[in-house]
Amino acid sequence: MGLRTPLTERLGVPFPIIGAPMAGISHGALARAVTEGGGLGMIGVGSTDRAELIAREARIASDGGRLRFGVGLMAWALDDRPELLEQTMAAKPALVSVSFGSPAPYVERLHEAGITVASQVQSTARALAAVDAGVDIIVAQGTEAGGHTGTVGTLPLIQLVLEAVDAPVVAAGGIATPRGVAAALAAGAAGVWVGTCLLACPESASRAQARDKVLAADETETILTRVFDVAQGIGWPETFAGRALRNRFTDTWHGREEELDGDGDARRLLADARATGDYDTAYIYAGQAVGLVHRPVPAAQLVRNLGEGASSLLAERLEALLVDRPTRWPDNGAIV
Template sequence: MRALDERGAKSVYVDGGQVIRTFLRAGLIDELTITTVPVLIGTGVPLFGPLGRDVPLRHLSTHVLGAGVVQSAYAVEGGRVTLRPPCAERGGTMPRTWLTERFELQVPLVGAPMAGVSDGRLAGAVSAAGALGMFGVPPSVPVSWIEEQAGIAAASGRPYGIGLLAWGLSDEHLKAVLRVRPALVSVSFGDYAPYVEPLRAAGITVAVQAGTTEEAVQAERAGVDVVVARGGEGGGHGRDDVATLPLLQTVLDAVQVPVLAAGGIATARGLAAVLAAGAEGGWAGTAFLGCTETTLPPEGLRRVLDAGETGTAYGRVFDVAQGLPWPPEYGGRALRNTFYDRWRGREDELARDEQARAGLEAARQGRDFDTAYVYAGQAVGTVTRERDAADVVAGFAAADKLLSRFAAP
């Protein structure tokens, strides 16, 4: 790998979406032409320009240059660097969909909110890499947390989203979200209908996750902008009634609004499959569980990396143990552990067991994941190493090559 450095090397290769730290000699580069994803400059401060626009860098001395979803070598001549779209380098063409056009994305992908695991840092990193990142809002957090995380996510200069739980959404949380005005809000799992119009009136795109075709039709009637067809393979909370592909097919036939697909989409192959079926994009959470930008502690990350495709279980054990008022039809898929196995089928007894509840909380604080939980989907077996979010998004971008296999020559 060659990189621009203090000696004035004349080319840089950015591999697989990894951020390459390159120290620039003062005066070497005056302008940067961006024709692909965002470029990070300095101490993690994002700098963005629409495709093809020159961005003056005359103020640079020694800084850090990084790029997201880029795979090519670039010449440095006359004080200019031009980054070309990665799809062109691979010979593919990433489809332009409602999702990419609405939010000016390079990859038709949303990073799922994942309350408790994602925050503004992960959301901003996913957005900076060319997809749309989100963070989820637990009902227990203060308003200041929402505002703080929104500021971190917005610092990428790119659109981001916030996920809300309808059953636990307070007026204060809604007002905070309206103030920060993310590009996308997902409000699901409970009576979301009263929130749709206030969000849309603020210029926010509204999504609802649907676990059945009937739920998708109801969401369309409520006036949402986009439906997320979420299959039972998905991690975290939702229905376990229908798998992703059967659900996606019936939802696409049943509604007129754009449809995203969620559940089991963790690689370029999964994204290509749902795009080919007619979805406007993918909605992925588990794929990002191995990212350096999540809030998972090292002990939880190790559980994720060691888990296989059969290592998850669906149910209400962890919600019951915490006394969380999730609607009963929305259980959660998490990594199977000793606590889950002990209490599965004994949820009524668990609800009355204060000692078990205290033990779960102590395990969370002590990072004991034989008891504490990590929500993850059935695609967790594809997450085998720690990566950054840009690298994960770059992997999804390879869907363009898969989709071009049968294109006419």
């Protein structure tokens, strides 16, 4: 059985599943595999990425113009780096997300180019601001999510955002199996936006050592922390910390960010560890759903499993749950 939502209609994809943009991880190969599996794959563009990356990875994601894809940008980085928006528009993606900061200055230009605009939000206020700015798809990103995020859990957030806005709402954060997809759709989401479950896919741009750490980690091993941004001197707004696997660096520095800011040795240690792939010190951004990632499944197969699995679950569960009579409550409220 197939799935139809405002997202599948708008994006012309079989499954309401978006492969999250993940800087340094979701390049063209992963985005393409997600789209080939029936979702929409996105290329993640980091604040320090070279603008040339966008055209190169877009060629791979679109398989030379054959497939749709999306690009994810960080709003806070665009003021200083307008070329990232220019190059994104030139690559002709179907979807662009502008997250972590106000999308308002960019929406009109993207719409003029015929591009659908999404934005990840972490509160009701941000959802309402995104709708005001003309954003087409509101992505409610819970704190379970890997990478930079807010502090409200996905379940309360999607309920809040679904009640607050009329635009299609897509759920992000902690979704990694057909059960998670079915739960989000049953609650009223138009789709899901998944990142962590793709981290161990062979098409991801991460190193083999990082993929092994992802496969080995359980759901209790992540931390929401600013230490990696502080130690790299990256200009992330303080309201967005990043969820990563806990390691020796977070154990040493989380809670001591001010001290870390002035510590040149710690900064060099992190830079060296990143260069050599030493993940006891370097970061691996990942969400709580990391505990559900057990095998390095190809991304197209993973997306197909999510979509097909969610549609059978919904069909089975709804049939089993719904009874053909009105619910009756005893008058006196007694348990019967």
